[in-house]
Amino acid sequence: MQTQSVVEMRGITKRFPGIIANDNITLDVKKGEIHALLGENGAGKSTLMNILFGLYQPDEGQILINEKPVTISNPNVANELGIGMVHQHFMLVEPFTVTENIILGKEPKKGFKIDSRKAAQDVEQLSQQYGLKVDPNAKISDISVGMQQRVEILKTLYRGAEILIFDEPTAVLTPQEIQELIEIMRNLVKEGKTIILITHKLKEIMAVCDAVTIIRRGKVIDSVKVSETNPDDLAAKMVGREVNFKVDKTPSVPKDVILTVDKVTAKDSRGIDALRNISFEVRAGEILGIAGVDGNGQSELIEALTGLKKVESGKVLLKGNDITNNKPRSISESGLSHIPEDRHKRGLVLDFTMSENMVLETYFHPTFNKNGFLNYDAINKHAAKLIEEFDVRTPSIHTLARALSGGNQQKAIIAREVDKDPDLLIAAQPTRGLDVGAIEFIHKRLIEQRDKGKGVLLVSLELDEIMNVSDRIAVIYEGQIVGIVNPRETTEQELGLMMSGGKRISGGGSDE
Template identity: 70%
Template sequence: MEYVIEMLNIRKEFGSFVANDNITLQLKKGEIHALLGENGAGKSTLMNVLFGLYQPEAGEIRVKGKSVKITDPNVANDLGIGMVHQHFMLVDTFTVTENIILGREITSAGRIDIKKAEQEVRQISEQYGLAVDPQAKISDISVGMQQRVEILKTLYRGAEILIFDEPTAVLTPQEIKELIQIMKTLIKEGKSIILITHKLKEIMEVADRCTVIRKGKGIGTVNVSETNPNELASLMVGREVVFKTEKKPAEPKQEVLVVKDLTVKDSRGVTVVNSLDLTVRAGEIVGIAGVDGNGQSELIEALTGLRKSDNGSIQLNGKELINHAPRKITESGVGHIPQDRHKHGLVLNYPIAENMVLQTYYQKPFSKSGVLNFKEIYNKARKLISEFDVRTPSEYTLARALSGGNQQKAIIGREVDRNPDLLIAAQPTRGLDVGAIEFIHKRLIEQRDHGKAVLLVSFELDEIMNVSDRIAVIYEGKIVAVVNPKETDEQELGLLMAGSNRKEAGANV
């Protein structure tokens, strides 16, 4: 059997922590090979070894049968290996072409020949069906388009083997479909792909084989055509996973959040939340479904005090909160799981324990006369780490060292522990594995069952359908329909999200 990449018994350590414990992965030419594992299982570490960002303590890498030492990403590029990172490596103020040629500039008489570069970029873009405008500025294009630029960057450098690191974590359902099509085109054109993911649906749809790793150890490689999502989930987390969230019917009571005629502008002064009305009652989960860019982010920022509103009313338990400061809103009984956990959820260079009191550090018992009581802070953190199953070497570990799933559990622990009347959960499971998703869904439902109001904002339609008691569809900054998840399906929701009215959507089902 001819393999284009062989990673044999790779071992990678960080101090006393073993991230990859003698893992083997073999990639055939012309296949999409999924690398599956929980958050923190060691998937990205293994691929960073292949791409030359880390050096392994033991093991061998072979490219087309020949043993190689990949000392840095330039060596990986020269061997035909390209990596599309989860967090894009792009310069916002540069054009698509300027980003793609960065470090590989075409020069003529000592000057960069941007026209020639644009032609090459356009030609590669057309060959692989990427439909990217070479002259567009990165700051002006969607997240999905930015990802295509990253793919183009690897192809421009001659990559034959492409590593995709969690490529769908930030994409809308439509962009995911388009990306899957792009991957299939790449394979037809003779490329080979390693796909790092924990999304089982995508593996079943696109991968040929799948290597599973758990807690840094290789569990095995399976043919995707001979397995199913339940079996893959069990291999990944080491136990059976419940996909359907079990919950009793909601018993909604009084109105907790009442939003009327809310208007909010984005940072360019464009109205993106447009006379929006919304109600969430105690004892229910209201899901907001919509394609990214229809005002969801600005709505959450207005509700949590992170953005000023231009008009309307936001009431919590009958008290007006519009344009109040974030701390005042928090103290009024609002919990917030932000959609960007790095930017708005954590201070990455603080220990995880100190992150768990970010909303309460100035209150007793964590502070007295302005002096922090670290003994109380760390006691509290140990309790929450245990209760919310945050897997961390210790409470002193920096937040940035935790996997995405464990960072998210820490934020949820912090917010739920404050016992808010309204919990706003924005993309709470983005980029998380099935085990962490199951845990977070249970916690949201627990909040509801304790008589709290929960507002869930997610681009994952199956999450919205599975967890919500009512679904509010947002389109161009307005709630255009409120539906019962038991009386709709993904197709109707998709049509409503695209701007069809209920009658048209129903007629198309």
């Protein structure tokens, strides 16, 4: 029996200055399926879904919803057609409660007043129906990222969405929250909804999707049933070549100690100890991975090491020199490079050009600065060299950073940090939200740094990444290192147990 098409996009083309984001794309989504849109960063997936949601207008092509042609001029029209979108960056008002966010713009009225009781009941009922356990009275600022995402899903359901678009929904979630989200998606489909999932995570596609359409550089490469494909095939179609999922590296040969963290204590933004007497070392020629559930002091550790947070007690030594509480520029100049966990907040100035972003930490060096005036010829030459060397896909070195895809923004940051030739490279969530091609590229660069005799401190929430890339793994729990293990002598289960405060199951591989 032929299932009805709920979304058909025929010959969709969308141009931006200097780029064709969608090039004659055709997409067919059947009722009641979870349909993945797979592609590298910047392939055109989000643009296509922004057209379906009415945020952009196509230059060419036609959209049919439930087999009827439609013109979706704005998101309100999309809502009326039963289309809801859960954006990668949540659209929530932090001081408002869960209920206030969900009903915003569609408040139930009693006379001229908002009927708060009915609103809370409606939210409660929806959250029960779809297994989205949220507290209707909690403030957005007080709930976890995973819970905030549930509020976004409830917002779309409250507006009557039958077709839900999820844009990279797992980019900011912990492994446990990802499992919960997969369960929620299954419940939604059981209740008759249709889901379009924008992602580049092959594991998730294999776990939860029925069909997948692969987009590469703005064109559809293929559309297949998930039951008839495998991760290797999907990865090759997505990036146009075979992708190696295993990280190729020889055993490390650690040399002198580069970084010493000695009994460091630091507070979080609320004034509570986030790091408590934490101690560990990183040697030249090794990658030390820090594994832990989000919120156990990782962010504060990076900030304390890079001069962005005050160390209350203890010492940080770089090549034997005390850098505790030095200014960020002084730390950077003394041989430390930092790939920050939030590329928008700490990695780039989004309204600067790519060329300017490449010298954010070195613009005052004589090469780029003569008597207080920037030498733009030298800066542009330098930027062009790095952009080519690190395959940063940008229309030009004069393009603003905000116009690039996440993967290309990340490659640019890595190019800048590696080019400083540091003794210690701190890589915080270096592949968050990136596709398999970009992840493979970044892992190679981290291992290259190690093989050049540099120290690398890798802080990641992705256990696969920690297990694959690290030479030793230090587990952080409640601001302390609870154990250091050898990745070849441990398992994800054992690490998971240590990350939740439990002890190692077996001996061996520990430095303690």
